[in-house]
Amino acid sequence: xxxxxxxxxxxxxxxxxxxxxxxxxxxxxxxxxxxxxxxxxxxxxxxxxxxxxxxxxxxxxxxxxxxxxxxxxxxxxxxxxxxxxxxxxxxxxxxxxxxxxxxxxxxxxxxxxxxxxxxxxxxxxxxxxxxxxxxxxxxxxxxxxxxxxxxxxxxxxxxxxxxxxxxxxxxxxxxxxxxxxxxxxxxxxxxxxxxxxxxxxxxxxxxxxxxxxxxxxxxxxxxxxxxxxxxxxxxxxxxxxxxxxxxxxxxxxxxxxxxxxxxxxxxxxxxxx
Numbered sequence: 001x002x003x004x005x006x007x008x009x010x011x012x013x014x015x016x017x018x019x020x021x022x023x024x025x026x027x028x029x030x031x032x033x034x035x036x037x038x039x040x041x042x043x044x045x046x047x048x049x050x051x052x053x054x055x056x057x058x059x060x061x062x063x064x065x066x067x068x069x070x071x072x073x074x075x076x077x078x079x080x081x082x083x084x085x086x087x088x089x090x091x092x093x094x095x096x097x098x099x100x101x102x103x104x105x106x107x108x109x110x111x112x113x114x115x116x117x118x119x120x121x122x123x124x125x126x127x128x129x130x131x132x133x134x135x136x137x138x139x140x141x142x143x144x145x146x147x148x149x150x151x152x153x154x155x156x157x158x159x160x161x162x163x164x165x166x167x168x169x170x171x172x173x174x175x176x177x178x179x180x181x182x183x184x185x186x187x188x189x190x191x192x193x194x195x196x197x198x199x200x201x202x203x204x205x206x207x208x209x210x211x212x213x214x215x216x217x218x219x220x221x222x223x224x225x226x227x228x229x230x231x232x233x234x235x236x237x238x239x240x241x242x243x244x245x246x247x248x249x250x251x252x253x254x255x256x257x258x259x260x261x262x263x264x265x266x267x268x269x270x271x272x273x
Contacts, residue, residue: 001045001259003205003231004107004224006244008037011213011223017184019219023210033247036077037104037224042255043070044126045108049255049262052112059125064092067129073251080186086130094128098135100191102127103143104221107228110147111263119148131188139188142167143225146196150232156200159229169193175201175211184217191218195225202226205234 013019013031047066051059071079071087079087083101086092109122123144127137142163149159160171170193178194185191194215202208208230212223245253 001041001107001111001228001231001256002236002241002244003227003229004041004104005034005038005227005248005256006236006240007209007212007223007225007227008035008041008104008220009033009244009247010209010227011220014213014216014219015184016218017216019213019216021179021214021216023207023214025210025213027206027209028243034077034252035220036071036074036079036083036101037221038248038252039070039074039077040067040101040105041107041224042252043067044105045259046070046255048108048112048122048126049258056121056125059122060129063126064129068092083130092129094130094132096133097131098133098139098188099131099186100139100188100218100221100225101186102131102136103139103188103192103195104224106140106144107147107231108259109140109144110228110232111151111259112266113148114266116145116148119144135188138167139192142169142192142196143228146199146229147232150229156233160196160200163196169196171197171200173197175215179215182215182217186218186221191222192225195222196229198222198226199229199233202230205230205236205240208234 009032012035013029043066047063051062068087082095106123106126109119113119120141123140124137127140146159163169164171198212199208202211208226212226213219
């Protein structure tokens with residue numbers, strides 16, 4: 001989750017094509033703050049921690065409860081109009097979105113499960129409570145699958161091949177080819193492939209973050225997605241974890257700490273198997 005939240009924070013000042021499409025920028029500034037991407041990443045993580053091992057209906061119910069609890073607590077985090085309406089509704093229902101919100105909040109699903117099948121199921125369930133359009137679900141599943149593959153030892157070629165074969169995303173373009181004409185777009189179709197490409201081209205965690213920001217567009221969300229995969233592949237430097245924690249409120253840090261304990265416990269259990 002550090003990778004997703006850092007991507008959100010670092011990309012936030014350059015959202016809506018406010019950057020200069022360069023990798024040369026201050027990694028943090030006064031505007032490097034969490035947005036709705038981080039709030040919902042925390043919400044989904046808490047929901048999956050609370051509902052692991054349960055049936056689909058309970059996972060959906062827990063996810064809706066957690067997302068609405070966190071969203072109402074942090075009302076000014078920058079939600080889109082339709083999602084804000086969902087948060088305020090007395091009867092929240094999926095609204096057919098294919099927005100990239102389903103992919104930016106899904107990172108915990110890539111870490112908390114032992115199989116790719118379970119990972120994709122959790123990603124699907126976390127998406128479809130709002131983003132039940134096939135493209136919205138696909139974006140979440142593709143992101144979570146890439147995280148799972150990265151953390152379990154797959155190389156970049158294998159991750160590229162899997163995502164291309166399973167989800168049909170075009171990952172053949174380089175970032176240099178994407179960058180000149182790429183503009184702000186909040187759909188999964190126009191964000192997730194670009195984020196995965198930034199991960200594939202990056203040489204370490206920070207370089208992935210800088211590469212993602214340099215593409216422009218919906219840069220907080222794009223970099224959130226790219227950073228979530230980069231963390232699974234490279235890890236996150238301790239100095240950046242410290243910076244991340246210093247920019248989060250205590251309640252979000254508490255969920256992050258709980259998630260880290262669960263993640264490490266699962267890793268240790270797998271080593272002992």
